Amino acid sequence: MHRHALSPRPSWREKVEQVGLTYHTHESGPYWDESSCYELTDAEVDTLEAAANTLHELCLQAAGAVIKRNWWSRLAIPDAAIPVIKNSWERDDFSLYGRFDLAFDGGAAPKLLEYNADTPTALVEAAVVQWHWLQDSFRNADQFNSIHERLIEAWKSHGSGRIHFCGVDQQPEDEQTVLYLQDTAHQAGRVTKRTTLADVGWHEARRCFVDQDDQKIETAFKLYPWEWMWHEEFAGFLPLETCRFLEPAWKMLLSNKGLLPILWELNPGHPNLLPAFESPEPLGGSFAKKPRLSREGANVELVENGQVIERNEGDYGEEGFIYQALARIPEFSGNRPVFGVWMIDHEAAGLGIREDTRRITGNWSRFIPHFFQP
């Protein structure tokens, strides 16, 4: 694994905007950062791919154990959600995507940091923008990235009805992610319709969710976490299951960091897992304290030898915390990469790397493109 310094392409901003990355720059600097890139070996890509596929299987087994053993409280799952989760699990409701965040140094086995299994973003940049960057910059090289084609295949393979695409408006990352996924469904020949979550209605007479035109919503892709939906006004209608959501309700089990101690408990010593527990004591004085439910590293705290070495603020943590052994993150000129492996329709399909000078990946962590020589 190597990190190369590069000269960004001339007019790179226009180039990435043309393919949907309108949020390429934060107020503190670039989010999409092509002033460097990562070069991996073929074998390293195979290792990441295999690790993600293995971890996905372990997560499915762990989710099955949660259901079988009624470990709902270990994930702080609301009571009302339990039958909905169980039904969606038993129906094997279609799951489109997810992203594993892995610690990987090219030597030791990749280690699971977390599974963004419900509302992963950084998708447009991984699937589209870095692919176009590769065409411009390393045309003869390869890239761990068949996300786009796999998304289209997934839409073709599962169902045929209309899909509503819902997200929060006025958030460029969310809007572009939803639009991109709608694009792939459209290309798969699916009938799509866009709505916003605020426009989603509940029709009292017909007892169903409807869109802005009062048309029934039968299948909805929602870029909105399940755990928030269960605490909002329409939560009372979710148990009626009048609508199939993507991601399905059973993904609540995988997107919850409460699954990390369960994974370790069921698979102690697994090479792709870090020791994780529901209390800090087994880890001594060094651990990562993570909320069961949080995003972008919010409310994560790193403790080493009893001292807090890094902490992210935020408003998560109400559902409690888990404790995970500190991961060994490689460092390249002060930058620490985290490897996000995309799962599409249950298979590893691509990679997006984000790096930061801090240890905790957060909102400001930069997306760095990658390539490998086949």
Added chain:
Amino acid sequence: MKRSRSVQLVLLGSLAALAGCDSGADDPPAPPVTSSETYTNNHYVPGAGYYHAHSHGWFPFPYNHFMSGRGYYQGGRWAPQPDGSGIAASTPTPDSARLAEAKRQASTPGRTSSSSSTRRSGFGSSSHSIFS
């Protein structure tokens, strides 16, 4: 080889393109799309987009639509130059007609207009950033 052979975008990059995917409740209904009908170039069907007579199908942008940095949109591709040839009307392929009709129906406003029997804004109040 692990990379995609092609990454083409149809909707992304232009929110305006979504005008073809959404609908206004007050629009009069468009007539059904059939493969026996002849359509002029750039004939618009709500939900399906613009008919490109050369390609016998509907696309999200008008034929020869120009976008800075991409060029001129023709049959799902971006060309460096506009097509100045006279374009005769044509009939769509059965598949494209079927798809366009499905999209037209999907975009047709529901029989029930938004009324007091519909409650809204029941989701979306937990306004964190979704980014994860």
